[in-house]
Amino acid sequence: MHDLAVVGLGALGTHVALAAARKGLDVVGLDSGTGDHEHSATGGRTRIFRLAYTFGTDYVPALQRSLTFWNNLSSRYPETRFETGALMIGDPTDPEIAKAVTAAQSCNLPHELLDASAMSTRWPMHHLVPGDIALYDPAGSLLIPPAITARVRADAEALGATLRFHSPITAIKESSRGSTITLSNGEELRSRQIVVTAGAWSGRFVPEFTNAVELRRAILHWFSTPNDFEYGPTQFPVGLRRTGNVRYSFFPQVDANGIKVNLHSPKQVVPHPEMREVNLPSDFDELVGGLKRTLTGLGRRTASAAYVESYTPDYRILLGRAANTKNRWLLAGGSGQAFKLAPALAEHLVELIQGEMPSLSLDGVIRSPGTPAVEAVRGP
Ligand SMILES: Cc1cc2nc3c(=O)[nH]c(=O)nc-3n(C[C@H](O)[C@H](O)[C@H](O)COP(=O)(O)OP(=O)(O)OC[C@H]3O[C@@H](n4cnc5c(N)ncnc54)[C@H](O)[C@@H]3O)c2cc1C
Numbered sequence: 001m002h003d004l005a006v007v008g009l010g011a012l013g014t015h016v017a018l019a020a021a022r023k024g025l026d027v028v029g030l031d032s033g034t035g036d037h038e039h040s041a042t043g044g045r046t047r048i049f050r051l052a053y054t055f056g057t058d059y060v061p062a063l064q065r066s067l068t069f070w071n072n073l074s075s076r077y078p079e080t081r082f083e084t085g086a087l088m089i090g091d092p093t094d095p096e097i098a099k100a101v102t103a104a105q106s107c108n109l110p111h112e113l114l115d116a117s118a119m120s121t122r123w124p125m126h127h128l129v130p131g132d133i134a135l136y137d138p139a140g141s142l143l144i145p146p147a148i149t150a151r152v153r154a155d156a157e158a159l160g161a162t163l164r165f166h167s168p169i170t171a172i173k174e175s176s177r178g179s180t181i182t183l184s185n186g187e188e189l190r191s192r193q194i195v196v197t198a199g200a201w202s203g204r205f206v207p208e209f210t211n212a213v214e215l216r217r218a219i220l221h222w223f224s225t226p227n228d229f230e231y232g233p234t235q236f237p238v239g240l241r242r243t244g245n246v247r248y249s250f251f252p253q254v255d256a257n258g259i260k261v262n263l264h265s266p267k268q269v270v271p272h273p274e275m276r277e278v279n280l281p282s283d284f285d286e287l288v289g290g291l292k293r294t295l296t297g298l299g300r301r302t303a304s305a306a307y308v309e310s311y312t313p314d315y316r317i318l319l320g321r322a323a324n325t326k327n328r329w330l331l332a333g334g335s336g337q338a339f340k341l342a343p344a345l346a347e348h349l350v351e352l353i354q355g356e357m358p359s360l361s362l363d364g365v366i367r368s369p370g371t372p373a374v375e376a377v378r379g380p
Pocket of ligand 1: 007008009010011012013030031032033034035036037039040041042043046047048049167168169170197198199200201204218220307308309331332333334335336337338339340341
C-alpha cells in the first residue's frame with residue numbers, strides 16, 4: 001500500500017510527487033504518456049514567470065514561495081531558467097497593467113517604471129505609443145518546462161518516488177482504507193490517498209471537474225527576428241503588451257524559429273484536449289499588424305502550434321479534496337497560469353493531505369469554497 005498515488009505527471013503532478021517525497025511519503029506517480037508531451041498543457045519549450053503579476057497582490061506570496069524554488073533549482077541546474085526580467089507594457093489604466101503596478105508598489109517588489117525615452121535606450125524594439133508605460137519586474141524569468149520536468153522528476157526519484165510513464169489509469173475505486181487504482185494493462189495498485197493531476201483529462205476521475213472548467217485552445221506563433229542576440233534570453237525580457245486592442249505576451253528567442261508570441265484574442269473552446277489543429281482567427285492579419293507596429297523588427301511567421309488547457313471561470317486553480325470523496329484530491333484547472341505556481345501549489349496540497357496547517361495561504365489563488373469540483377479544506 002502506497003501513501004500517495006499521483007495520477008498524471010505533467011507540471012503539477014511532478015511537483016506533487018516531489019513535495020510528497022520530501023515529506024517522506026511513499027509516493028507512486030503514473031502518466032499515460034511521457035508526462036510533458038505536446039498534447040498536455042505542459043507541452044512546449046517555454047513559460048513566463050512574473051512576480052509583479054497581472055492577477056494582483058493575492059498571488060504575490062505564492063509567487064514568492066515558488067520563486068525560492070525556481071532560484072534553488074536553477075542554481076543547481078542552470079538550463080532550467082533564464083533570468084530575463086519581465087516587461088509589462090501598455091496603457092496604465094488597462095486592468096492588467098494597473099494590477100501589476102499595484103502588486104509591485106504595494107508589496108514593495110523591486111521594479112522600475114520606464115517611459116518611452118528610457119525604453120528606446122534599453123529595449124528599442126518595443127515601441128511605446130503616447131500614454132503607454134512600461135513596468136520592469138527584475139524577478140521575471142523564462143522557465144524551460146522540459147528541463148524543469150526532467151530535474152524535478154529526478155529529484156523526486158532520488159528521494160524514493162516511483163514514477164511510471166506510458167501507464168494509463170482506467171479506474172479508481174475508493175474504500176474506507178484507501179483506493180485501488182487500475183491500469184490499462186489490468187495491473188492494480190493500492191494507495192491510502194490519491195491526487196488527480198490529470199490536467200484536462202481530470203474529469204475521468206473527478207466527474208464534477210468537467211462542469212467546473214472550460215477547455216480552451218491557445219494558438220502560439222513564432223516570428224523571425226533580425227538577430228538572435230538582441231531578441232535572445234540574455235537581452236530580451238519576457239512580457240506582456242496591452243496597448244488598446246493590441247494584446248499579446250512575448251517570449252525571447254530560444255531556437256531557430258525566432259521569438260514566440262501569444263496573441264490574446266478569445267481562445268476557442270474545444271470539446272476534448274487532443275484538438276490541436278491550428279485555426280487562425282479571422283482577424284489574424286490585424287492582430288499581426290498590431291504586433292509588428294509595437295514590437296519592431298519581426299519578420300515572417302515561422303511556426304504556429306496549439307495547446308489545450310482547462311480554465312475555471314475566474315482563473316483560480318482547483319485545489320482541494322475532490323467533491324464527495326474521502327481520500328481523493330484534485331489539483332487541476334491551471335487556467336494558463338499554473339506552471340509558475342506549481343511549487344507552491346504542490347507544497348500546499350501535500351500539507352493538506354498530511355492534515356497539516358498550510359504554511360502559506362492560497363486564498364485568492366485557488367477556487368473559493370463551494371466550487372463544484374473541490375471541497376474547501378483549510379487545515380486540521
Ligand atoms: C499555451 C500555454 C501557455 C501557458 N503559459 C504559461 C505561462 O507562461 N506561465 C505559467 O505559469 N503557466 C502557463 N501555462 C499554464 C501551465 O503550463 C499549465 O497550467 C500547467 O502546465 C498544467 O499542468 P498540469 O499538470 O495540470 O496538466 P498537464 O500538463 O496537461 O498534465 C496532465 C497529465 O495527465 C496525464 N493523464 C491524463 N489522463 C491520464 C490517465 N488516464 N492516466 C494517467 N495519466 C493521465 C497526461 O498524459 C498529462 O501528462 C500555459 C499553458 C498553455 C497551454
